[in-house]
Amino acid sequence: MWRMFDVMVAAMILLIVFPFLIVLTLVLYASDPGPVLFRHRRLGHRGRYFQCLKFRTMKVDGDEILGDHLNRNPEALREWNATQKLRCDPRVTAVGAIVRKLSLDEFPQLFNVLAGDMSIVGPRPIVEMEVQRYGDNFEQYCLVRPGLTGVWQTSGRSDTSYEKRVDMDVSYVDRKSLVLDAWLLCKTVPAVLLARGSY
Template sequence: MKNSKKKLTSKGYKLIKKIFDILFSMSILVAFLPLFVLIAFLIKLSSRGPIFFLQERIGKNNIPFKCIKFRTMYPEAKDILQNLLIKDEKIKREFEQTHKIKNDPRITTIGRFLRKTSLDELPQFINVLRNEMSVVGPRPIVKDEKKKYGKNFKKVLSIKPGITGLWQVSGRNNLTYKKRVMLDLNYANNYNFIMDIRILIRTFGVILFPLDRGAY
């Protein structure tokens, strides 16, 4: 009886969550349109290349999609990375473990600011409207990260990845990868209205007071 009630409650919240995702994303895209235009101008001014960066991520039920972000790297970022991995063993280990590089030379000046404030992720609200992401959810991972989730992979990807989530408000890249997986699994197993509201409130705090929260 308890399990049936829990499933019914979960099903009801999934509908509420979907409606909220659509309304909230539309509101953000309309309200922040002037900011979008300003960021686009600064990106074009800072370096050659496109305004947006599309990267293949793994979505719900293991279905890949193109995650949209403001471009924060130089166009020749792939070549820069290959040279770094060949020449610097320490950076190579760091990238293999986290898929990130601290003090990354591939990132433009405006890109560092966008990443620090998480403004580079604003275009992901388009992914939400395309039903590829949710406002709150697990991290949208790349294909190479799947093996790091082990047996937890299917559970984490039983729901849509989020623009924000427990990882984003708990230290981001300052966390170990094991901790990241644990946070994603925790959310997938326990997400509910109260949890989502708390994550959203903490997200605004991270954006307004970034400090050293591992956003790079």
């Protein structure tokens, strides 16, 4: 039932936005030549790894830039350790910053949905180093596929603490239903348009 919902919604969105994605691909490449797509290993359903797709919004040597920035800035290091995000991220390109603010970088994840790695709605996809932050709740996280959108993405996003994100993911798994998924999908539109809690 949920799988059919995911495939139908993902296919419909792709059909609508495909011409725009072509233009966005060209703009991203022109602004910073290199791979347009970024693949990152994430944990999904039943603890399985998958390659999560995004439009690349960071410089090609982003890992080195981040490491150097954190070594030079103790305050940035504290922020990174607390949230795994930075409000002023030196890796992000000028065009990438706009794309990220509007969540356009996540459109390629629709192909992850079609492949069965993700759902339209679900917990935020996490990396291996985040498992310890979930503690015993990691088993709950693994019960469903991570989502393109979800409770965290429509409820403040980066304005929320990491502990709150975990609570949101666990609460979603406990309450999962098609009605809730449809409601969260509807809430995603104004959350993205208003760029609430994004950076």
